[in-house]
Every structure is written in structure tokens, then in C-alpha cells.
Amino acid sequence: MNSSGAGGDGKHDDDSALAEFLSSLMDYTPTIPDELVEHYLARSGFQCPDLRLTRLVAVAAQKFITDVASDALQHCKARLSAPVKDKSKQPKEKKLILTMDDLSKALRENGVNLKHQEYFADSPSTGMDPSTREEN
């Protein structure tokens, strides 16, 4: 794993950076609770008593979710800001709601294919045009 390639000085810097990052994880509390991560790690056979590694997994997962969420947010904003032909249907208040449409698009960019099931009635307004929905 520690194959040759990186320069000797850079390697030393990376070593110290990694050690520093790992030690900083002890003070950083991820949004995903440690218990949840440990539970799923144990279920897949992952064995490590080090809390820093658990935190590292939690942070990585949180980063992924955050990336997906920010992508979905951009999609949502783009959809809301799109020019609406019918001015009467323009919602008065622009609320950012995470919907399956935006999430699907964001996840597709991150390599996850998630399709909103057509028959699934999420709310009474499901199936209508997103812009015409009564956003709550």
C-alpha cells in the first residue's frame, strides 16, 4: 500500500497531516452519531476499537450525504428559479423542499440510480407539476 511514488518530503508531510487529521477527529463530532456507525460497521464485520476510525467513516458518510444534499439543493433552486410561463401559478413563497425529483438527479451525478416510483403517492399533490404543487 505504501508504494513508492510520492517524494520523500511529501510523504513525510502527508504522514503528519494524516496523523493530525485523525487526532482532530477526536474533537470533531459528526452529525451521524457514533452509535449508528458502529452498529452498521459491526453488522458488516468491521472490527476496530479505535474511535477515530469510526469517526472517519462517519465523516466520510456525512461528506457524501452533504454533497448529495447540496447538489439537490442546487437542482431545487434551479427549478424554482426557472421561468414559469403561467404567472398565476407562481408560488408566492419560495421554499426549498427536498423532493425525490431533485434527489434523483443529485444522486445520479454521484453514481446512484434512484428512480421515483410513479405510483407512489407521497402527498396529495404528487403527480402534479412540481412548480404547481402546493409546497408545504
Next chain:
Amino acid sequence: MNDGGKESGQDNQNNNSTKKSSLPSPSSGGADDFSRSIAKIAVSQVCESAGFHGSRHSALDSLADILIQYIHDLSKASHFYANLSGRTACNVFDIIQGLKDLEAPRGFPGASDIHQCAVGSGVIKEITRFVDTYEENPFARPVPSFPIARQPKPITSFAQVGEATAGKHIPDWLPVFPDQHTYIHTPVWKERTSDPKADKIEQVRQRRKAEGSLLGLQQRLACNGAAMSAPAVDYIGKGKQVVGSNPFLAPPLPPGEKQVSEVVVPDEPAEGKRVSILETFAPAIEAAKQGSFIPNVSLKNRVLPSKRPTVHFKFGVDKNSIAMQVSSVAAGAKRDTWFLRDDEKDDKKRRAEMILKESMEKPDGLAQL
């Protein structure tokens, strides 16, 4: 955070059925629901921090599922790399390698450089930047203890106990043996099939039975002696009772105590060695002809009735007479009460006569004795 109103969250579970199928036993029960709810809360917190005002239940469910799947995949990949290196416990390099695998489809800085050191990987740098950039956003509420025992209780090894192993071939990290009394010897008691009270009653009953039969035997012996009925008694049992009453085994009586067999002694010497059978048994035949065998014998010859069995024993050698006697006795049914019946006495007389006749027909059988 507004999580999308009051729509039913139960129906939304169906939305993620495709995602759930890859997880181990998604509908296993409380533990999975519990962790899934916590993941949902965490995801909604992340979404809120990302800038959303609200979200649909279905979207939150999907995102929570993806979070769980991400952790699962990452841990599986890390575990795989740890096993590949011959370890059971993962270290940070296994996680970095797993992250590289997971992030490969998205792409990360330095992904193209396959010779790059894992320590300086672009994945770690991105995560470091993420940690530095985003402010800490802890979980909203304290997580109650998971309804699952996280660590199974390990069995203490030889080394922990400080006990020496039984042999050099047993390494000291193996778990200790259980207590010796659990496997060296296990006492086994025989199961009692019945209670002791019933056993005692049965024992007493059998003893009484034995005493009763012994008493009956003694009575019969006494009656036999009185009635001169040796054949039946002798053939009932050929065991110790017969031997006890065997006159041949009895110590010889002093001379003069009993007057024996005057029939034989006075007349024979004069005639010489040859003894006429007819003359020898003349009194018995005479008595049998008269019909009252026993009294005559006792009167005329003064031979004790108890001595009569000797006569039978001599004739018992002949097979024919034995068979006839057995048939005439007619086995055990009559033996119990035969001495009480008069007709049985007549039968006895007839038998005695028959025996005598038989002996007269076969004189050599008598001479042998």
C-alpha cells in the same frame, strides 16, 4: 426543520425497497427500525445544514437508506482490504483504500495516480477539507442505547487467567477449559423405577409367599410321612427336600432301636442265598389283597410307614414304573390335596400292588439293588 408535513411515514418505506434488499435482513425488527430512524434524523439534519427548508418523507427515507448503504459498503470494503492483508482488525489504510473504491465513480483529485501513497490520497485531503470547512453539527438529541449488544462477551483465555495450559501444544491465548468437575467425572445415579415403599411391600409379600409355600411343604412332608406316600413327594422336587428325607443318607440307627423287617430276616438264612421274591414280599401282597394295606403292615410286620419310601426308591430305577407312577399321580394338580381324599388312598394301594407285581416280573431289577 420541516420534514414534509404529516404524511404517513409507513407508506414511504415502500419507496426504498430496492435499496433495502442489499442490506442484511432489513425487516428484521426493532433494531433495524431503530437505526433507520436515527439515520433519518441525521440525514434531515444534514439537509437542513445544507440549506433546505423542508423535505419529503420519501426523499428523507431514500437518503437515509443511501447513508446506511454507504457506511455498509465502506465497512465491507475496509474489512475486505484488512482480510487481504491478513488482519482481522481494520486500520486507517484499509478505510482509505475502501474510500478510494467508493469514490472512484465520482472521481477525486489524484485518482489517476495509482502509485500515490495512501496517506496523501486525495480522498483524505477532501475529507480533511470538509472537516475544516463545515462547522460541527452534532446529532440533535442524545442517542439512546442501541437495543443490540455491540460486543459479545469474550471468553477468558489461559493467558488472562494466568493458568498454565495442559500441554505445550495448547497456546495460551485459547480459552480456558471449563471447571474440571464439569467434564472429568459426572456421577450418574440409576433412576428408580418405583418408589421404595412399593418395593418394600413387594418384598414383604414375596417373603410371606415363600414362608407360606415352605410351610405348605413342611405340612405335606409330615403328612406324607404319616400316610406313607413317598412316591409323590419324591417326584415333586428332586432337590434338597428329597435328599433330606432320603433314608439312605441318614445315619445308621443303633441296633435294637427299631425293629426292622422281620419279614426278611428270620426265614431266609435257612433257605440259603437265593431269595424268593414272592416270599420276600408276601406280606405286602397279602395286605394289598386284603385291601387295607397300611394297617396290616403296621400291625403284622411292625414296619414303620416312614420306611416305605425305600421300597419305592428301589423300584424307581425302572423306567416303566416311573412313567406309570407319574401318570397315575396325574401331575401337580392333584398333589396338593391327594392325601385328603379317600379314593386317592385306594389309588395308592393299587399302585403299591402294581409295583410289587412288576418287581416280581423282573426279578433281576430287584437283585441289582
